[in-house]
Amino acid sequence: MPDGIIGNNFDKFLEKADRGFTLGERKKVNKVGDKVYEKAMQSFLDAHRRHVVYKDGTQHLADxxxxxxKEDxxxxxxFxxxxxxxxxxxxxxDGWRPRNQFGGPYGIADPAEWNDFIARIGQQNDAKMGKAMARRAKxxxxxxAGGH
Known part of the structure; x- marks a missing residue:
């Protein structure tokens, strides 16, 4: 499989590779990549889960x-x-700058393992998502081609 398929925008590849892809087929291909990312994100969230019982049945972020x-x-x-x-x-x-009651900063609250986790999880799983999507597209x- 050429690296260009994985490294570039997969939707653009699909448009160039086969203009005959239906919306339903595109959804099937995108769903495969979505599942890879979603599984990685859920694993990250579960690994950082705090064992706190929230009031009023409030859910944990991981839940x-x-x-x-989307229609396209x-x-x-x-979430x-x-x-x-x-x-x-x-x-x-993103991290944030908490302030005290006088407007003074406490310093940045930026847990390192959470820093830019949304994009980082995507980048870490980009090749895996691309390969899964390419297999499904193929x-x-x-x-x-076979008329199945």
């Missing part, structure tokens, strides 16, 4: 991971609205 397929065929992974934890993921990902193309 609010969700995905959604791409998947989005995020559910119901869980109300997306802002915490953003704080952990299977679809083979089925089309």
């Amino acid at each position: 609010t991971l969700t995905h959604e397929i 065929g791409h998947y989005e992974i995020g 559910s609205k119901k869980g109300k934890k997306a802002y915490i993921a953003r704080f952990l990902n 299977k679809i193309m083979d089925e089309k």
Whole structure:
């Protein structure tokens, strides 16, 4: 498999490789990559889970991971609205500068293992996602060529 397929935007590859890909086929290919990323993200969140029982049944960040397929065929992974934890993921990902009651800083709260974790997990799994997506795309193309 050429590295260019994995290193470049996979949707652009699909458009160039076979303009006959249907939206349903594109969704199937994207879903394979989504599952790789989602599994890696869930593993990261579970590894950093605190054993805290929240009041009123509030969910832990790791329990609010969700995905959604968009009309154009791409998947989005995020945190559910119901869980109300997306802002915490953003704080952990970006770091933040807490202030005391007088407006003075305490210093940056930036746990190193959480720094830019959303992009980092994607980068760490890019090749794995690309290979899985390329295999699925090849299977679809083979089925089309073979008339299955």
